[in-house]
Amino acid sequence: MLEIDLLLLFMIASAIIAVQVKDLLSSVIAVGAVGIGLSMSFLIMKAPDLAIMQLVVEVLSLIILIRATIRKDLPFSASGRWAFNTFSMILFLAVFLVFAYFSFSDMHRFGAPLMKVSQEYLGEAMAKTGAHNVIAAITLKYRSIDTLGEVAALFAAVVGVLAIARKVSRPGGIRK
C-alpha cells in the first residue's frame, strides 16, 4: 500500500513540525494537518465512519486548543542538560523501535487480518440486527455496553471540565 505509506510520511513530517516549532499557534495548526491526514488514511483504509468522526473531532479539538493558546506568549526556556536529555531520549526511542521491529515480525502480515470474532459478525450481522452497516451493528447492538461506557466517560469529562473551569467557588467556601 503505497498511499498509506505516503500519508504516514506526511503525518510524521507534520508531527515533527508541530513538536519542534516555537510558535504555539503554528504548532496547533500543524496538529490539525496530522488529524486531516489521519482522516484521509481512514478513508483509504476503508473505514468511512471513522473518517467522518475523525474530521468532526479534529475540528472540535482544534477550536479547543486555539482557545487555550490564543493571546498567550511562550517564554522558551532551554536551560538544563539539553544535549544529554535529548540524546538519551532518542537512544531510548531507537531501542523501542528495534524491539518493535522484532515483535512485528511475529505478528500477522499487513493486509491479512486474523478475523476470528469478526467473521461471525460479518456473517450474521445483517440477518440478526438488520443493520446494513456492520460497524453500527457492533457499536449499537453487539457491544452496546461499551458504547454506554463511552457516553459515561464523556459525561464524566464534561462534569470535570465544568468543575475545573468554574470561576467562583461556593459562598461558604474555604477561600475567596
Add this chain to the structure above:
Amino acid sequence: MVTYLLCLVLFSVGLYCVVRKRNIIKIIIGIGIMEYAINLFFILIGYRSNGRAPIFADDQAVVNMVDPLPQAMALTAIVISLAVTMMLVALAIRIYEKYGTFDITKINRLKG
C-alpha cells in the same frame, strides 16, 4: 510491515514530545499525536488487501470486507480522546490563570 513501523514512528514522535517538552500545550499536543497513532494502528491491524468497507448493499454481494471490530473500538477511542483533550485544556487554562505561565519547570511552588 513498513506501514506498522511508520505508525510506530508517529507514536514515538508523540512520546518524545510528551517526555521532552516543557510547555503544557506541547505536552497536550504530544498526547494527541500518540492517540492518532494508536487509532491508526487499530485500523492497520484490521485491514485486508483489496478489502471493502464493511457495509452491506441490497443490490450486490459485497465480499472481502475489512475487519469491522477494530473500527468499532477505534470509534469509541476517538470520542474518548476528544474528552481527554477537553479536560487537559481546561486544566492548562486554570494553571495559566494561577501561575501566568505554561512552563512546567516554573510551576513548582504551592500557591493559593
